[in-house]
Amino acid sequence: MARQRVPEGPPPAPAVQKVSVRYAKRGRLRFSSTRDFQRALERAVRRAGVPMAFSAGFHPHPRISYANAAPTGTASESEYFQLQLTQVCDVEKLREALDESLPTDLAVLRVVEAAPGALADLLQASVWQLDFEGIPLETLTEAVDAFMTRTELLVTRMTKSGVREFDVRQAVLTSDVVGVRSDAGGEIARWTMTIQHTTPAVRPNDVLKGIGELTALGVPRPPLMTRLAQGTLEPGNTVGDPFEQ
Structure with a gap:
């Protein structure tokens, strides 16, 4: 031996x-x-x-x-x-x-x-902020409203286990679209959403893919995506600080 x-x-x-x-x-x-x-x-x-x-x-x-x-x-x-x-x-x-x-x-x-x-x-949900340039606020609002009225929206993505189909709509718990001014003085359409962590994980790009297939929303350039918070899922679909649990 x-x-x-x-x-x-x-x-x-x-x-x-x-x-x-x-x-x-x-x-x-x-x-x-x-x-x-x-x-x-x-x-x-x-x-x-x-x-x-x-x-x-x-x-x-x-x-x-x-x-x-x-x-x-x-x-x-x-x-x-x-x-x-x-x-x-x-x-x-x-x-x-x-x-x-x-x-x-x-x-x-x-x-x-x-x-x-x-x-x-303790990382059960995330708050994401997506800033779009080159898309009118009204256009983004209409596309997001169409998405939020759905009860289900399936998309596919290649994962380590192969191609998976999953529902992106149920993962989006809250949604808000507003217009803001950029640092350069232009207008940005800002979409803030809370996404529940699921398996497989639903990412903002998955949500955008679903909206694009649903509404033919054209995105001239990828939005700037920022995760603002990540933590526990609290009542009212708010995201809590994992360090305070």
Whole structure:
């Protein structure tokens, strides 16, 4: 029988603290992928001297867990990850150190002691803001109204399990369309919606695909999408802060 190899050296130090982190993804870094962020964060924790706990084995990895990252190409004010540490750290000093070590458009907003249970279980819905240029407010309002009057609207998307068909209408819990002024002085049609997290996950692009198939809404350029909040689904279809649960 072959002898099992055992990693050389002492076992990794145990984790004594677990923290949850909220961060924002802004500007050009909205085009960064989840893997891009993971690499940037691993460099940041080394640069900041964070006392990370590591996995055991021949290829130790920092014990970082990620939860429901926004799709590539979208900005967000409400992204989350957790760190396991080998020393107890002051959470505000940790926030400052991480924020200084990450690129400018990745802002660490808050760090708290992790609560018992899985953080992902508290991420039940998201509030999304979509800003459209080149579409009259009345045109977008009519298309959204037609969508919201439906009880079901099926779309298809390629997933890791193959092509899936799913209902995007039931996932959209609230909807509001208004006109706002852009920084350049032009008019933007802004659609804000609350999307419940489902399996497979319904993304804003899935909702736009459904509306396009339903109403033939023409979008001359992709809207700027920003996740404003992500957390627990509360009465009245509001989204609560997962750190306050």
